[in-house]
Amino acid sequence: MPVGNGRRVAVVAGYRTPFCKSGTSLKDARAVDLARFVTRELLERTNLDGADVNAVIFGQVVSSALVPNVAREVSLLPQFPKEIPAYSLNRACASSGQAVANAYDEITLGTADVVIAGGVESLSDIPILASRRLADILVEASKAKSLGARLRSFSRIRPRDLVPVSPAIAEPSTGESMGQSAEKMAKENHITREAQDRWALRSHTLAAKGTDDGRIAAEVVPWLPDHPGEPVVTGDNGIRRDTSLEQMAKLKPVFDRRYGSVAAANSSPLTDGASAVLLMSEAAARALGYTPLAHIRSYAVAAVDPGWQLLQAPIFAVPKALERAGIEWKDLGVIEVHEAFAAQVLSNLQGWAAKGWEINEDIINVMGGSIAIGHPFGATGTRLVTTLSHEMVRRDAQFGLLSICAQGGMGFAMVLERN
Numbered sequence: 001m002p003v004g005n006g007r008r009v010a011v012v013a014g015y016r017t018p019f020c021k022s023g024t025s026l027k028d029a030r031a032v033d034l035a036r037f038v039t040r041e042l043l044e045r046t047n048l049d050g051a052d053v054n055a056v057i058f059g060q061v062v063s064s065a066l067v068p069n070v071a072r073e074v075s076l077l078p079q080f081p082k083e084i085p086a087y088s089l090n091r092a093c094a095s096s097g098q099a100v101a102n103a104y105d106e107i108t109l110g111t112a113d114v115v116i117a118g119g120v121e122s123l124s125d126i127p128i129l130a131s132r133r134l135a136d137i138l139v140e141a142s143k144a145k146s147l148g149a150r151l152r153s154f155s156r157i158r159p160r161d162l163v164p165v166s167p168a169i170a171e172p173s174t175g176e177s178m179g180q181s182a183e184k185m186a187k188e189n190h191i192t193r194e195a196q197d198r199w200a201l202r203s204h205t206l207a208a209k210g211t212d213d214g215r216i217a218a219e220v221v222p223w224l225p226d227h228p229g230e231p232v233v234t235g236d237n238g239i240r241r242d243t244s245l246e247q248m249a250k251l252k253p254v255f256d257r258r259y260g261s262v263a264a265a266n267s268s269p270l271t272d273g274a275s276a277v278l279l280m281s282e283a284a285a286r287a288l289g290y291t292p293l294a295h296i297r298s299y300a301v302a303a304v305d306p307g308w309q310l311l312q313a314p315i316f317a318v319p320k321a322l323e324r325a326g327i328e329w330k331d332l333g334v335i336e337v338h339e340a341f342a343a344q345v346l347s348n349l350q351g352w353a354a355k356g357w358e359i360n361e362d363i364i365n366v367m368g369g370s371i372a373i374g375h376p377f378g379a380t381g382t383r384l385v386t387t388l389s390h391e392m393v394r395r396d397a398q399f400g401l402l403s404i405c406a407q408g409g410m411g412f413a414m415v416l417e418r419n
Helices: 031-046 070-075 095-109 132-142 147-154 178-188 193-212 245-249 282-288 314-325 342-353 377-395
Strands: 009-016 055-059 086-089 114-121 271-281 294-303 334-337 399-406 410-417
Touching (some): 009 031, 009 282, 009 377, 031 271, 055 070, 055 377, 070 114, 095 114, 095 377, 114 377, 377 410
Antiparallel strands (some): 009 294
16 A cells, blocks of 8 residues: 555664663663664675665664764764764654654655664663752852852752762653553553563563574674673573573562562563664665565554553554554564563553454564563664564565554554565
8 A cells, every 4th residue: 555655665674782681791882882883784784885875863762961862973984974864863662663663754755765763772871960959059160250159169069969860760740660550550451460470481482482593693783892802792681591480470579569460570671772774765675686574554653641551552553553554453464562561561462452353472572572682762663673574574474563662651553564
C-alpha cells in the first residue's frame, strides 16, 4: 500500500554494540563514543560511502550537558562530509524508534534518500547535578566584584548543599518510578509473580539460544576499548544462562516489598549500549546496489494518562499502526515487544487479547527481549528494528510488528513488510 508520495522506505542494515549492564564492561565509554563507534561500523560493514548519507538522527534519553546533540557529533566522523545535518531527539524508551520514524518521514517526503537513524545510552555516565542552592551560590560568586564578596558567597554553602542530584527514573507528573507503575499494572491486571518470572525466564532462555546459534551475534559489533590491554567486549552480559524459576522466586520484590511482585529478575536492567540502522528510499537502495531486509509500512504513537497504567499505551499505538498499514493482527508473522518489565509485557498482551486478537507466543520475542538482552533507553528502538527485520527474512514473513512502551505514558508501534 503506497504511502505519502509513493516513495517506499527500505531498512537496509542494522548493527549494535554489545548491551552491558551499567557499571560493567562499557562503564568507561561515553555515550558519544558508543554512538560514533556503531555508526562507523555500520558504514564499514555495508561499504557505504559517507557522502551518500543525507541526514543522521539519534535518540538519547539521558543526554550529556557536554554533548547535548550526540547525532551531530556522530555526523562529524571523518567518514562523513561535515555538511550533513544531524539532530538528536527524546521520546524516552521509544527514542530510536522515533528516529527511524523521522527518517521514514524525511525519505517519504523526498527531503532525503539515505538516512542513518540510531540511539545510544550510557547509564554508567549520567550527568550529576548540583543542588539548586549550590548552583545559585556558585552563580552569585562568579558575579562577585571582589575576593571578599566571593568568599562571603562561598561561606553560605552548607554540607546539605553538596549532596549531588542524579536524574531520577520517575514521572515528573506523578512522582512514580516506572517500576512502581509496573507494580500497579501487575496488581490491576492480576499479573502474578509466577507469570512474570516465567516470562523473564523465557527471555533469558531464548536470548541465550539466539546468541549461541549466531542470530543475535550477527547484529552485534564487538566493542574495542581505547586502552590497550582491556578485553574486547563481544556480547551482551545480562543474559542469565544459569537462572531458574526457583532462583527467581527467591528475590524480594523491589517496589512493594510487602505485597509486590515486580523484582529485579523480571525487570530489564539499567544498560549501556548503542545501535543504528541504515534507511534508504527504494530507488536509492536499488541505485547503490543494496538489497533491503524489509520496508517500513507504517508507524503510530499513542499516549495515556501517566497516572493510569503508565506502560499500557502500546495497546492503543499498535491498532493505529495496523490500521494505517491496512492489515490485521492475524497477518503478522513476527512481533517484537519491548520488555521493560514482565508485568508490562503481560499487561500489553492482555490488552491486545481483549480486542479478540490471538496471542501466539511462538512469534513474539523469539530471541528474548530487553529483560535478558538489556535496555539502553535510547538504543532499544533501533535494536528492535534490526532484530525484527532479520527475523522476518529468516521466517520469510510478509509483515512484522514492533511495540515499545515509554516513559510519560507513551507507546510506539511500527509495521515492517517484505514482498
